[in-house]
Amino acid sequence: MEKRIALHKEEYIEQLKDFLRIPSISTIKEHKKDVVKAAEWLAESLRKINMENVEIIETEGHPVVYADWLHAEGKPTVLIYGHYDVQPVEPLDLWDSPPFEPVVKDDKIYARGATDDKGQLFIHVKALELLMDENGELPVNVKFCIEGEEEQASPNLPPFIEQNQERLACDAVVISDTSFIEEGQPAICTSLRGALAMELTVTTANSDLHSGVYGGGVPNAVHQLVRILDSLHDQDGKVAVEGFYDGVPELTDELKQEVAAIPFDKEKTKEQLGLDDFYGEQGFTFQEQTGIRPTLEINGMKGGFADEGFKTIVPCQANAKMSCRLVGDQDPQYVYDKIQQHIEANKPAGTRVEMVQYLKAKPVSLNSNTPMITKAADAYESVYGKRPLFPKEGGSIPIVEVFSRVLDVPVVMMGFGLPSENLHAPNEHFHLENFTKGIETVCKYLKSF
Amino acid sequence: MEKRIALHKEEYIEQLKDFLRIPSISTIKEHKKDVVKAAEWLAESLRKINMENVEIIETEGHPVVYADWLHAEGKPTVLIYGHYDVQPVEPLDLWDSPPFEPVVKDDKIYARGATDDKGQLFIHVKALELLMDENGELPVNVKFCIEGEEEQASPNLPPFIEQNQERLACDAVVISDTSFIEEGQPAICTSLRGALAMELTVTTANSDLHSGVYGGGVPNAVHQLVRILDSLHDQDGKVAVEGFYDGVPELTDELKQEVAAIPFDKEKTKEQLGLDDFYGEQGFTFQEQTGIRPTLEINGMKGGFADEGFKTIVPCQANAKMSCRLVGDQDPQYVYDKIQQHIEANKPAGTRVEMVQYLKAKPVSLNSNTPMITKAADAYESVYGKRPLFPKEGGSIPIVEVFSRVLDVPVVMMGFGLPSENLHAPNEHFHLENFTKGIETVCKYLKSF
Numbered sequence: 001m002e003k004r005i006a007l008h009k010e011e012y013i014e015q016l017k018d019f020l021r022i023p024s025i026s027t028i029k030e031h032k033k034d035v036v037k038a039a040e041w042l043a044e045s046l047r048k049i050n051m052e053n054v055e056i057i058e059t060e061g062h063p064v065v066y067a068d069w070l071h072a073e074g075k076p077t078v079l080i081y082g083h084y085d086v087q088p089v090e091p092l093d094l095w096d097s098p099p100f101e102p103v104v105k106d107d108k109i110y111a112r113g114a115t116d117d118k119g120q121l122f123i124h125v126k127a128l129e130l131l132m133d134e135n136g137e138l139p140v141n142v143k144f145c146i147e148g149e150e151e152q153a154s155p156n157l158p159p160f161i162e163q164n165q166e167r168l169a170c171d172a173v174v175i176s177d178t179s180f181i182e183e184g185q186p187a188i189c190t191s192l193r194g195a196l197a198m199e200l201t202v203t204t205a206n207s208d209l210h211s212g213v214y215g216g217g218v219p220n221a222v223h224q225l226v227r228i229l230d231s232l233h234d235q236d237g238k239v240a241v242e243g244f245y246d247g248v249p250e251l252t253d254e255l256k257q258e259v260a261a262i263p264f265d266k267e268k269t270k271e272q273l274g275l276d277d278f279y280g281e282q283g284f285t286f287q288e289q290t291g292i293r294p295t296l297e298i299n300g301m302k303g304g305f306a307d308e309g310f311k312t313i314v315p316c317q318a319n320a321k322m323s324c325r326l327v328g329d330q331d332p333q334y335v336y337d338k339i340q341q342h343i344e345a346n347k348p349a350g351t352r353v354e355m356v357q358y359l360k361a362k363p364v365s366l367n368s369n370t371p372m373i374t375k376a377a378d379a380y381e382s383v384y385g386k387r388p389l390f391p392k393e394g395g396s397i398p399i400v401e402v403f404s405r406v407l408d409v410p411v412v413m414m415g416f417g418l419p420s421e422n423l424h425a426p427n428e429h430f431h432l433e434n435f436t437k438g439i440e441t442v443c444k445y446l447k448s449f
Numbered sequence: 450m451e452k453r454i455a456l457h458k459e460e461y462i463e464q465l466k467d468f469l470r471i472p473s474i475s476t477i478k479e480h481k482k483d484v485v486k487a488a489e490w491l492a493e494s495l496r497k498i499n500m501e502n503v504e505i506i507e508t509e510g511h512p513v514v515y516a517d518w519l520h521a522e523g524k525p526t527v528l529i530y531g532h533y534d535v536q537p538v539e540p541l542d543l544w545d546s547p548p549f550e551p552v553v554k555d556d557k558i559y560a561r562g563a564t565d566d567k568g569q570l571f572i573h574v575k576a577l578e579l580l581m582d583e584n585g586e587l588p589v590n591v592k593f594c595i596e597g598e599e600e601q602a603s604p605n606l607p608p609f610i611e612q613n614q615e616r617l618a619c620d621a622v623v624i625s626d627t628s629f630i631e632e633g634q635p636a637i638c639t640s641l642r643g644a645l646a647m648e649l650t651v652t653t654a655n656s657d658l659h660s661g662v663y664g665g666g667v668p669n670a671v672h673q674l675v676r677i678l679d680s681l682h683d684q685d686g687k688v689a690v691e692g693f694y695d696g697v698p699e700l701t702d703e704l705k706q707e708v709a710a711i712p713f714d715k716e717k718t719k720e721q722l723g724l725d726d727f728y729g730e731q732g733f734t735f736q737e738q739t740g741i742r743p744t745l746e747i748n749g750m751k752g753g754f755a756d757e758g759f760k761t762i763v764p765c766q767a768n769a770k771m772s773c774r775l776v777g778d779q780d781p782q783y784v785y786d787k788i789q790q791h792i793e794a795n796k797p798a799g800t801r802v803e804m805v806q807y808l809k810a811k812p813v814s815l816n817s818n819t820p821m822i823t824k825a826a827d828a829y830e831s832v833y834g835k836r837p838l839f840p841k842e843g844g845s846i847p848i849v850e851v852f853s854r855v856l857d858v859p860v861v862m863m864g865f866g867l868p869s870e871n872l873h874a875p876n877e878h879f880h881l882e883n884f885t886k887g888i889e890t891v892c893k894y895l896k897s898f
Contacts, residue, residue: 001634003646004450016571026757027757027758027759027760028757028758029757034672049599049619087760087820088754088756088760090754090756091657091762092819094656152758152759153759157551163710169793179662193661193862195661195761196762197759204728205722205723205724206722206723206874207543207722207723207871207874207875208540208632208873209722209842209848209873209874210872210873210874211744211746211748211774211873212642212774212842212843212844212845213628213739213842213843213844213868213872214722214729214739214843215739215744215746215774216451216454216729216738216739216742216743216744216774216843217727217728217729217731217735217738217739217744218722218724218727218728219654219724219725219726219727219728220728220745222748222749222750222769223682223746224677224728226675226678226679226747226750226754228680229672229678229679230676231676233672273655273656273658273663273667274654274655274765275653275654275667275668275799276653276668276798276799276800276801277629277668277797277798277799278665278666278667278668278798278799279653279665279667279668279669279673279797279798280665280666281665285896289665289666290662290663290664290666291664293665294665295663295664295665297661297664297669297672297761297763298669298671298672298675298753298764299660299751299753299754299759299760299762299763299764299814300671300752300753300754300755300756300760300762300764301671301675301750301751301752301753301759301767302750302751302752303749303750303751303754303756304747304748304749304750304770305535305537305539305748305749305770306749306751306768306770307539307749308476308478308603308644309474309476309477310476310601310602310748310772310807310808311476311536311537311748311770312644312646312746312772312845313538313748313749313873313874313875314746314748315747315749316723316750318750319753319755320671321693321754321759321760323660323759323761325660325661325664325665347727347728348728349713349727349728350725350726350727350728351725352725358759359759363765374550374616378824391662393661393662394661394663394664394665395659395661395662396661396761417697419662422656423659423662424657424658424659424660424760424761424762425654425656425657425658426657427656427657439865
């Protein structure tokens, strides 16, 4: 199998490049057509490998690509989930090559979506093609359910899953959209933080005012937003919103040990990310802060005149985008309400605030002892020579909780990314070694049933 | 004179529209050609009214337009200063008509630069044309020194004045770049706040990081900038930078009374500006806050992903533009150093800060009893039927201090704007009544010598 993959490697990469060239940014309206184009490209790829019932199913947002092959009688059914949409690309000037013109350098492919998630998703397409070529049939029943709204937090997939429970019925959901611990150390994620995103707009006047005429006597929207945002955390890096930590599990010795087992090289991470120092909630380790503690982060902020040049104004409006990672029994709606109450209570005089909620996803925790997961661990071990760890990921794949709850099956997060691959950032890339070894791992996994 | 101005009004407005159509934004590089175009347009206007020695003089930045007429033997020489550059126009979507397509509505002309300063500057061009037409000569000697960098805080004019002291020698500098107290109540400004502008950039990592993977464990550039900015003011609206208030004059009863004499209608201002409430340094009135107290304002801020859509990142860089208004004996360089020290001392762990200084201007205070100013007051009174007040303006015209000190003459700030004319903001406009009455006032003033 390894040899056959090596033989086809260049051809696979050219195909992946075609997929990566489509700027399918789901959150930006003007890319709507590109998102549809990516769905069509994917559907065509699935038809080419003899998948059946290939369908581009419309939703209220971007479409879902469905396909299946159900002729492995008596064998389990695996539902492959992934997403064909990608993150925005700003800031463009920090990319070494254009985000939608994929290039291969040092056996890595650079492009937006390379690791998140087109490259990882394409592993499954190629694995099934190879298996089909080998025997004219597949060792298991397979369904594909690939969405185009993951980077928008999947607003339309949960109702789609609810409404299509029979069509999507399976024995396990397999997702490749997570990362190794580090090069050579595979991981099957068994815990994901929940998520909550929101936007806060502060308005203080009808228009920007001359800072010489009014400065000092009228509220400044950027100042007021700064004051509100600063009130969200205390001096120890703790979120200062009352009730925010309700439902966060206590840090037991067992949990502490489990988290501490995940390798973390402080100096190496500092150097890799270009940090002068770490920063976070005091009293917790980095692995705890990023894996099992909730967060409230400002993702972006804008107000007044921030372009080239200078404008001596008192800005009348300022805006911040924020998101939370949630854990344990934290409820996204409850947390949002508490933040909103905090902001209302802490806004300075003369400040009008408006809030919009974007996404809500509950935290999820999976049992790592189910056979669907242990067989995946075996497959990794036979290809990489190392058994995967079962980390608690700090990220959120909102749909995992929905699959797990609605379809009532294990969700196997077989990631092939690396944490250093700049996902969501400039110069996103994917190690081609993990692309080819990923194909091999998936083949071995599906053959093991 | 009044009738002759009325006769020519439409023609003058068409000429002013031509001037306003040139997008001479001095702070934006791509408008460099437009700034030169405005200088050429102005030079041509001065040639047309028979000014002599008209010259566009290069500087290290945008050029100075010089012109003179020196045949009024035994009469004083008046140097007219103004600026042909304008402020940027963002946010464009808040303009009711395009900023460089002037329109007249309700006897007001709308365009960027209408009141600040093209409209006010053009008053002098038209006044001199009328006086010249009347007698074939002027009642005084006149020099023009018009710059194109006022909105950049005049970086090249101070050395130009120093190097051209003889050429610019005069008995008074006349500037029309300030405002009435309100409609019908003229003002000759005798005090200006100084200014200081700077930019602060905070960097925390090499690139934006995924908030799911790193959120909670690494510094967030927007958070860190928010924390720094919030530390600049205390809960009472006072600047919390040590040494910031050094040199600020004590608020004597006399000063209190002088400032209180400037009319201010709280409710009207609130409604006009769309404020829910005022906000400023506690213990001072609005007139004190905006006229004789120093300020530190954030003019703009930007960091992370702030465009349409959403990106769950930990931003690696954030930036704020800030400016101060200074009073009394505050020294801009000293204040800048103190702010820099404060920021270094208050930056959270893992934060790299970089600061750039933009402008420095000392505060200025003028004697309102000099004849060059009392004659201007007489001219206003005869046209408007109301004697001007002598307010302490909160704004800064950095060059006033330089003219006053280097040429050692009174500076007469004969403003014809209104505070409600949205200078530096969308929908800037200029009342045409003050344009025509301004021409009449300047004619009367120059004839009075």
